[in-house]
Amino acid sequence: MNPFQFTRANTPQAAVLAVSKESGAYFLAGGTNLIDLVKREVVIPERLVDINRLPLATIEETASGIRIGAMAKNSAVADHPLIKKHLPLLSMALNAGASAQLRNMATVGGNMMQRTRCPYFYDHSMPCNKRGPVQSGPSKGQPNGPAGCGAIGGVNRMHAIFGTSEKCIAVHPSDMCIALAALDATVNVTGPKGNRSIHFAEFHRLPGDAPQKDNTLLPGELILSVDIPKNELGKYAHYLKVRDRTSYAFALVSVGVAADMKGKTIQDIRLAMGGVAHKPWRLKEAERYLKGKEATLENFKQAATLAMQGAKGYGENDFKLTLAPNSIIEALQIATQTV
C-alpha cells in the first residue's frame, strides 16, 4: 500500500472539488471494497476523500416514489419500513449480499460503484484489461500488471454469459443493483459540471473495448441519491440467489422478480438477473412476454427461453446456460406463489 493523502469533505461540493482536482483521488464511503483494492494495489490512490460526513443518508418518500441517499448503509436500507413495505425486492436483494458486518458498513453509492470480483483483476501478476493504468505515484500511467483477459481460457466459473467482449467477461457483483435495475431506478449525481440524473439501465455499462470503465459516471461525479418510482410490484416479489454456500458468497446466478398480479394473471412484471453480465441484466423480452399472461410453469419456461437468447459460455461457466433459465423459473414460481 502506498502512502496517500486523506481528507474529509463536509459538503458534496467540497467532495467533488477534492476528487476532480487530482486524477488519483477517490471518494471513500464504507471502504469495504476500496480499501481492499488499495491494499491489493489495484487502486493506487493519491488521495482518499472521506464522504461519510455528507448528509446523504436519508431514506424518504417523495411525490413520485422513494429516495434513498447515497450514504445510506446497506443494512439501514434493507431494514427500513418504507423499503420493506413498498420495495421488498430491494430489501431481499440487499440482505442476500455480503455479510451483516459488511452491510453495516457498505453504502448505496459504494455498492453501485463496487468493482468486479474477478480474481485476475485483483492479482496484478496475472493479466487483466480492467485494471487500467496506474493512477498515481512514480509509475503513474504505466500498466498495472500485464494486459489481456486472464479469465478467458482460465478460471471463469463465476463469469458472464451476456454482453461480454473479447476484452473482458467479468460480472458486476452487486445484488442490490439487480433490484434497482428491475425497479427502474434513477441515479442522481452531482459533479464538476453540475447535477444530472442517470437512468439505472444506463448507469452500468458493458465492457466493450473499455473494460476499465464499469459505468457512465464522469470523473469527479458524486452519487447523491437513488430514486425509485412508485409501483404496484411490492406484493409478488422474490430475490433468488444461487451461490456456493448458503450465505456470504457472490451469486453464481441471481434473479430479481417483482410482479403485480390479478388472480393468476400477471398484470405487470419486472425481471433482472445478476451474476451473468458486466451490468445488472434486465430481462425485457421475458417481461414483455409474461405481461398479461397466466402464471404457469409453461409460460415461465418460455419466458426463461426468451431471456437466454444471445447467452454464451466460456467453458467453466457453461453451466450458467442451464442454471440461469432454471433460476428464472424458480424465482418466478416463488414470486408469483405458484409453487
Added chain:
Amino acid sequence: MKNEKNPPLDRVDGRMKVTGGAKYFADFAIPNMTYCVIVGSTIARGTITSVDTKKAQGAPGVLGVFTHQNMPPIPGWDGPASKQADGPPPKPDTEEKYRILSSPKILFDGQPIAMVVADTFERATYAASLVKATYSKQTTRTDLEKHKKDEITPRGGDYARGDAKAFESAPVQLESEYTIPIEVHNPMELHGIIAHWTGADQLMVYAKTQGVNSTQQAMAQAFKLDPKNIHVHTEFMGGGFGMGLRTWPQETATVAIAKKVGRPVKLVMHRSQMFTMVGHRPYTAQSIQMGADKNGKLVSIHHAATAETAKYEDFTEATVNMTKFMYDCPNVSTRYRLVRLDRSVPIWMRGPGEATGAFALESAMDEMAHKLNMDPIEFRLKNYSETDPEHNRPYSSKHLKEAYERGAEAIGWKDRKNEPGKSKEDNWLAGYGMSTGVFNAFRWEASARVVLNADGSLVVQSAVTDIGPGTGTALTMIAHNVLDIPFERIKVEYGDTSLPKAPSQGGSAIVSAVGSAVFDTCTKIKNDLFELATKAGAPLAGSKAADLSIENGNVFISNDSSKKVAITELLKANNLPSIAQTADSKGSAELEKYSMYSFSVHFVKVKVNALTGAVRVTKAVSVADSGRIVSPKTAASQMIGGVTGGIGMALTEEAIIDHRYGRFVNNNFADYHVAVHADVPAIETIFIDKPDPIINPMGAKGMGEIALIGFSAAVANAVFNATGKRIRQLPITPDKVMQEA
C-alpha cells in the same frame, strides 16, 4: 478411576478465551519488537533473475531486507542430510530441494523471495510491497489430472490379500472414480512466530505450533543448540487442524533473521500465504472397484489413490488404509501413488488420509447398496468386521453396530425411501445419507507433573498445547477422577517446553497420551497420600493402602467411611507444603495384540433444489464410538466442529488453481468457502461412551478426526438419495448437482 459416565464440565479456559485473557502467540508483546513480512513469488516455477530491494531498504523504519543473496545461514541445515522431517534438508529421493531464501530457484507459487523487517508491521508491509523481482519462468506443472502418468510409488507400497482376480467374477460390480480438491486448513488464527534471542545461545519462541517440543527440537537442530537453551511457548492456538504439526521453513528463517537483526522479530503471515506456506490437504484422485454377490456379501474391493505432493518432498498419508480393514471382505487390494508437482508440500489436515479415503469408500458402499437394492446400513452390517481382517487380530473395542442403530434412530432413518428422488420437503427434494468413519486410536508416550498443595489445590502440568479441543478441560476431569479434587481447585498448566514432555496435539491422541500421564501421576500422588495416612502414628495407621479410597478431600477406609483423614491434614501433619510427582506413561506390549480404532457414524438429511442444484444439510447426527468420553461437553463441541468441517469439505471448500500460472485464484476468505452458520444445521452428537478395556486407564479413544472422517460421503449419499444424482467430485456445488444426469 470411577467407571461411570463423566459429568459435563464447562471448558475450563472458556472464560479466558471469550474475555481476551487467553494469549495466542501473536499477543505477546516484547520490548523492542520488530515485524517481518514475507514477499512471495508470483510464479510457480522458474528462476529469479533479479530482485530489487533498494527501495524497500530505504523505506522508513526498515531494519533489513533478506533475500537469497543475503539470508543469514541456518547452520543445522547446511550439515549432512538428516532424517528430520521439519524443513530441509530434503528427503534424499526427491528431485529438488527447498531451502528458504537459499537460491534463486522457484519451486512453488508464493515461495518466499524476500523477508522484510521493520519497526512496525505497517512499515514492513509497505516496504515488502516495494520489493520487485523479475523471473525467468519455466513450464508449470500443477494439475494432477494432467500428470498422473508421472506417478511415483512412495514407501509403504501396495497392499493385497486374497485373490486379485476375484472382482472379475463378482456377480455385482461397481467401478467409480472420486476426486477431492485441494483443501486448506484455514484456521482463524494466522500462522507465524515470535523469535527472541534472549542471549547469544538462548532462544525464546512464541509459535503457532501444535507441539512445543517438536518446535524446540526443530530449532535446536537448525541452530545447533542444546534443546535446553530453547524455550517454546504455545498455550493456546486459534485452530490448527494439522497445519501446525511441523516447523515451517519461514519460522526457522524468522529465528535466523532475529539473530541477525539483534531484536525480537514477529512474523504474522497474510491469509493468502496460508494457502502456500503451511500445507494443505492434497488434491487426490481415487478409484474403487467393488464386487459383491447378489446377497450383498462383499467379494472384493480395490482402492487406488493418486495424490499430489511437492517436487521437493514426498508427503504421504493413509488415504487407502481404511479399506484394508473396515469391512469383512476376503479379497482386498490398495494402491497409493504420488505425483510430484510444482506445488508446496501438503500436510495432514483433520482426518488426514482417511477423510479423503472415506469419501471414496463410503460413497462406493452406498453405490453398491443401491445396485443391490439394499438399505445402506443393512449392507454395511452384512459385511461388518468383527475382528480386524488386515492384521488378523481383535479390535480393542468396537461398538459400531450400536452406533449405526442409535444414529439411525436419531435421524429418523425409517422415513428414508431406498429409491432415490421419491421424497419432497418444502418443494425441494429430500434425502437421507449415512457413512462410517474410522481412525487409529493411539497411545503415545507422554509425561506429566502434578503438584498437590497443602491447601488441597492441585496443579497439573504438561508441555502439550491446546489447539482448541478442550485439552485443559479433559485433563482436569482425569485428575479429578483420580483424586476427587473439586474442578475449580484444579489448575492445568500447559503449552510450554519448561513443562514435562508431551507429543504434538494431533492424531486425536492427546487424551490417550497426556491423559494417561496425568492419570498415572495422580495415581502416584494418591499412593503417597495413602502412605502418609497409614504410616505409623498416622490416623489410619494399620490399614492397607488397598483398602483406602479418596473422596471429597478425605482419605478413608473404603468400607468404613467414618475412619478418615483430610488430605490437607495429612500434608500439614507431615510439614509438607506440597507433594509433587512426575510420571512418564506409555502403553504396554499388550496393546500390540489389538487393533485400536475409534469409529464414527454420520447421518445427514439434505434437501436439494431440483432446478438450481442448491443443497442444504437440514439435520446431522454423528455418533462416536471412541471409548469412555472424558469430557462430554468439550467432546460434543469437538464433534460439532468436525461436522462443520465436514459440511465444508462436502459442499463448499476448494482451493482453485489456474494451472496456466500455477497460482491460486481464491486464496482469501471471501472466495475460499468455509461453511458459514447458514450452512450448518443443528448437529446432534451421540456418544456410545463405553470404555475401551485395552488402550489406557481411562478407556478413552480419540475423537478429533472421526468427527470429520466420512461426513462428506454421508452428504454425497444423501444427495443421491434425494435426487438420484451421484456426485463423485467434491465439493458438491450447485452446478454439479444441477447438471449431473
